[in-house]
Amino acid sequence: MISALLVMIGIAAFLGTVLGFSAIRFKVQGNPLVDKIDAVLPQTQCGQCGYPGCKPYAEAIAKGEAEINLCPPGGEDGIHKLADLLGKEFVPFGEGAAPKGKSVAFIDENTCIGCTLCIQACPVDAIVGAAKQMHTIIASECTGCELCLAPCPVDCISMLPIAEDITNWKWRYPVFPIRNAA
Amino acid sequence: MKAIFRFHGGIHPPTHKAASTRTPITPAALPSKLVIPLHQHVGIRAKAVVQVGERVLKGQVIGRPEGRLSSTVHASTSGTVSAIDMQLVAHHSGLPDLCVTLIPDGKDEWIEHGGVDYKQISHTEVRHLLRQAGVVGLGGAVFPSDVKAYSNKHKIKTMVLNGAECEPYITCDDMLMRERAHDILRGAEVLRELLYAEEVLVGIEDNKPEAIAAMRQAVIDDQHEHMRVISVPTVYPSGGAKQLIRILTGIEVAAGVRSPEMGVQCFNVATAYSAWRAIRHGEPLLSRIVTVTGNVDDARNFEVLLGTPVDELVTQAGRRPDTDRHIMGGPMMGVQLPAATVGVAKATNCIIASSPALFPPPQPALPCIRCTRCAEVCPAELQPQDLYWFAKSNNFGKAQEFHLFDCIECGACAYVCPSHIPLVSYYRYAKSEIWEREQESQAAELARERHEYRQYRIEREKQEKAEKLAQKEKAAAAAKAAAAAAAEKARLDTPSDPDADPDDTMQLRIEAALARAKEQAATTQPKNTDTLTPQQQAEINEIDARRARIHASAHHDAEPKNE
């Protein structure tokens, strides 16, 4: 009886030490879940989720404050990935939040008055220009977040959908009629 | 006798080669127009350097290489550029790409050109010549040859010259070797010297005895000491670069590894031939040998100007009326052409006219029963049945883990599949999905970095501003203290208003500054308004009006927004 108790106490003490040691030795800096969620998000920084960027949205999801279906640029695929990561059920997009096709912003350079408002709005610094000088978009850096559209006083920015050409063409999923045609 | 190695698997489909080897290579007739794609090589698309309406001479550059991995495109004959636009090209997607359309004038007038003795010039100059002549791998990969014929990091021991031509129907390399063996080997000798390779092994499948004999004779005639012509067993896909290297040297080049790292480089026989024409005769790559076969009366090999529409070419071989589509390349790996108007490109080794009788529509696919016939024939020693399973269920991570990217898409697995599953389609789908995801995650990473840097910059600017402000305040406080001391001194001298609060004066000063700033902002005009057209002025007026409206609506929140 006594020996059993001692053994149990001994085990408890040993395991407690191990746990305590690992808590100090292997302490994880920051919240790893936030980083994992952030890695799934498309980094458009568009704010369509209602948070000021992808990281804040990731933090909100990690805290359980936000639903996982608020990111249209991530697509349904993104929701699936988040659901897998968090062990949640898939939630479809809410009304009006359906993802659009990919696009890049384009500044009509004849109309631009050089107000720099779009430059300040761009979350990824993909617009170059200076006050009272014409601005232009660095297409390769543009995430298509549309945040530059609203501030433009002359409405010279438009979103151009990315068309499929030979360089970005993808093989389709092979479809073969195994099922009876309806 | 050199030892020959074997690679795993492989198949023996009926070759269908005899039909097109009965007649010698014939020059194809000058077509009514040439549709020359500007992207006929691996790498970056060439940049058009001619204008619509411009008259060009045969051999004139019409597309200049852009960047290191690119190649030159030339006018295949003299004539007038009639269009530079998007035309259908031979690509699996069936999408158009930028092409130069040339209407030949029938004179076939050459631009001034001339060959050099490659021994008199440096290797760098030779490579430059190859690039200028648009010489790319003609075996199908169309990799710029000047890039391949260079290795400073790795010692190249063996250069493999690929004359295997394993795919059914295709005989263009066979006929080229039979008729022009001497020039092929001279070109190979140049490439060998560029690589400082010790030996050249020419691999030819043993179903081409005439080509083997011709090449062996040429080796003897020109006394090429470093070259050996080796007859290799006929098995598909022995003509794959990796497979042929394995057969001839026993070296296995893994996916993601380039053969020079293993001391081997591989060129196609037609590439060597065109390299020789470019260097010795100054002729850029304007034409190539194309096998026209399949559902035609007179299957044969033509020497075809690049850009010749497939339609006009196949007609010359007597296309039968029930032809319903054309395949570029062989039946195993070829591309089904989106239209017969597509121009012959550097990669076009063969055109097969196809009819429902010749290539019946594929039987419906049945479930995989894991019989592993595919694994038995896979030359890359993969487990195609597992890859199929993963690709089908979009389990791309697992597919990569099972070496999806070692697949060379030779089609042997689909050929033997008893369930008629189009396996290669699944692998291509999975590969392109994985590529896209890779690109997307790179783009996301870039966006994240830029966003984080921006946040940091804004934070830093804020801090700097705050510091500046603190300093100013400090200075102001010091000044105030000094002033207070002076005032104290003055007060001691003269009595003053006891209600005067020093904070009030601060407030007043800020207000004054704000008012000044506002005034300034109101009077500021854009500098580019000096010379305006009435239209621009109208636009500006309109914008100003809108601004005013927005301003007004911001002040009256209740007011509904009109725009």
Add this chain to the structure above:
Amino acid sequence: MLKVMLALIPGIALYVWYFGPAILVSITLASITALATEAAMLKLRDRPLKPFLSDNSALLTAWLLALSIPPLAPWWLVVVGTTFAISVSKHLYGGLGSNPFNPAMIGYAVLIISFPMHMTHWLTPHALGGVELTFAEQLGYIFNGALPRGLTLDAITMATALDTMKTQLHLGLSVSDIRDMPIYGRLAGQGSEMVALGFALGGIYLLLNRIITWHLPLAYLGALFATAGIFHLVDPAHYVTPLFHWFSGAAMIGAFFILTDPVTSPTTAKGKIIFALGAGILTYLIRAFGGFPDGMAFATLFMNICVPLIDAWTQPKVFGKKGDGK
């Protein structure tokens, strides 16, 4: 699959020769049931009938199952087993190609667990000269359960060679005593040993035609032989010879026809050997120490579960990646 069924014919012919035509009845019954169930399931799953019915996979399952059930079994036994095999163990898992377990063996397992009585009444071979039923009388029993007057089931059937061996050993007899009993022939059970030989012949035909590879049968029979051999050498009085194990029960048909089902066996050469070795050892262990007369079915099913694991473990090195140990 047609060739596989062709390869079963010598075995079936010998079966008929030694035990009478009752087996043909159960094969026919199983075939009809299998096709009907397959058609019904395909219809339910909205798949085309023709390609799947004509691939003979359902028929093969039916034949294999019928061959593992006593010929003189009531008709519903065959029907229940086949229906279960096709519908549950094949179609509920996704149909052809997706089933993790061998359908015929699942059918057998269900029957032997649910109806052990019926599953142990095997026909006596002609050579033993006992009471024999005419074909009409056999049909009468199969479909009506009616035996001719004055006969009991025990009088016309017997346990299998393996079963008898097991029960007699339990009674304390030695192997050599038991082997002297009339039901035993030169190698194993009288008659059944010849049927096994017939299946082996069919298996060799499959090997020659490259329908199956040597890995599975060889490793299976090798493992069975080796395990049985070790026990036999240690104690010949209690453990029969390895050859007896080879030619009794389902060893031969299993080695060439059941284990070699590509859907439920590993795909890699190494994996096939591991799979068959495991099945061979398990078969012996179940036969020698388990509660069931034959271990083939359960050994197969057990190894079927391990297939994904075996496959994952035995992935061969691919082209160009052999030397560097990556």
